[in-house]
Amino acid sequence: MDWGSLSAFVAVAERGGFSAAAEQLHLTQPAVSKRIAQLEQDLEVRLFDRLGRQVVLTEAGRLLLPRARQMLAEADAARRALQDLGQDIGGRPCCAALPRCTRGWRWTSASWIRSRPMPRCWAATWSWR
Amino acid sequence: MDWGSLSAFVAVAERGGFSAAAEQLHLTQPAVSKRIAQLEQDLEVRLFDRLGRQVVLTEAGRLLLPRARQMLAEADAARRALQDLGQDIGGRPCCAALPRCTRGWRWTSASWIRSRPMPRCWAATWSWR
DNA sequence: TCAAGTTACGCCGCGCGTAAGCATT
């Protein structure tokens, strides 16, 4: 179970078909088919009944759908919250929140700090020279 | 963001170190390190401050932790619900819930049905000869 | 000197797209 499969599942359920879902997801039809097949195999449950060319949710699929939506929303909310944090934090450096760092900026060797990408929350207040 | 990275994140946060987390996850230490690095890059946020050999959650990490736990629990609950469904459904076939199938069992050609694995929810009531 | 995290590197497996096969309408 991964987010790719879940979004494919929701897309197929909402659009009522694999090709329509593929279009929405910017994928090809076989890719969507594979994702669904993999999800079904992973969960050991069939999620859609393929009635000729019509695609209908099984009972298991109907049970999963709202949960899948919630999981996707949850992930999206987490991502958004972290983005907002990056903006809100503004002048307050991460350092101030750490137990051992109340007395200064550099709690470890500058070379170590300099060797890695600058954390977003420092960007506004600190720069290494 | 994938479940593998999230579980690695939670494990590191709970155990307070990468090697302990690796042991819990049945992975090697570099694998855990890579997962965290990838998650941080994906979210564009640093999740842990490496204070020498001590690992401490950043503000972003503290914000993510409960959400990550919830997402993992959510996925687990969904999986469990589907398993329970497979047992509970017992005698009731998927077919009865479908719009076009109120009159009979076989809503499409038997060859088509026979060509694919038997859905779990049929197993108790139906078998093809 | 040891412990712990990161980087380098080779390898295997997964996931996608193209193309072909099959069934429904």
Add this chain to the structure above:
DNA sequence: AATGCTTACGCGCGGCGTAACTTGA
């Protein structure tokens, strides 16, 4: 015929483990 899902196949990328490096205790 045409549409739509599945399977086959080849390829490229991602993730893991082993090994080597770096640094803090």
